[in-house]
Amino acid sequence: MAATLILAQAALAGAGAHAESTPAAGSRAAVAASAASAFASPDAARPGSASERAAAMDWQKALDDLANSGKVTWAAILDPSGAVRVATPGPGLRPGEGPAAVKAYNNPANVFSSGLTLWGVKFFGIKADERSIYLKKGATGAAVVRTAQSAIVAHYDETKQPGPAYDAVEKAADRVIPQGF
Template identity: 40%
Template sequence: MSWQAYIDTSLVGSGNVDKAAIFNKEGTSVWAASAAFNVSPDEIKAVVAHYADTTEPKKIFGSGFKVAGEKYVTLRADERSLYGKKGKEGICICLTKQAILIAHYGETAQPGATAKTVEQLGDYLIGVGY
């Protein structure tokens, strides 16, 4: 399956995600993205920095983070997952062995269903070596 197919079928196609992107683990290359979902180089650099942060509590809890020009309050930040919320919308980010999955959900989505969708794709990719 192509990386774009993971976006279109596994994430957006689930109905739990309205836009998404997949980057390499270093955040230097976009492997696939939804139309008009533009994560800036500085934004992905901050996400990558979160995963390198070993402080407790993680700095991202105090600062929040931005994705596609929108600022999110950090809800969860651990070695694998980063979740954020802005009003009724949110972001679920999952780190795999070689990729970073970034998924946005809109006002009508259930955050738990979105997280489950993203984490399941993350589990699958880890299982196949990505």
């Protein structure tokens, strides 16, 4: 941050030196002044608005709580387009899997006939409605639970029980929905 502040101050000094000699200098000076004022606040240097950062922290807490429950192996929270907002360590969703999971809510019954591929594994639907999609393949499975602004996707392996895994994902969704997430 100190290096960025020094660069902003140098830009201000340079813009001021040329302000009278070039017609575009006024606009450069305005941009440099704007950059300098942005660095006056420590929060301004971080990407996104304060509300976006707070929401990201809430998403991360919800995901951490789910992961720490011991009921799932991996989990991710998807935005409405299916892009990953936050994810636990482990294999990530492959390209196209997040959008496919979100799109499955357009016609949840298709999950019974077509299945859904997540983490490179094709799962078969065992429950699908407007809120929850439960998937299974052998002793492993996954859940996709819709919230107000996203979907929580979680995987359980053969060392976990399906019922508690599905319940943990549902409870994670129940905790964030009242917050508008």
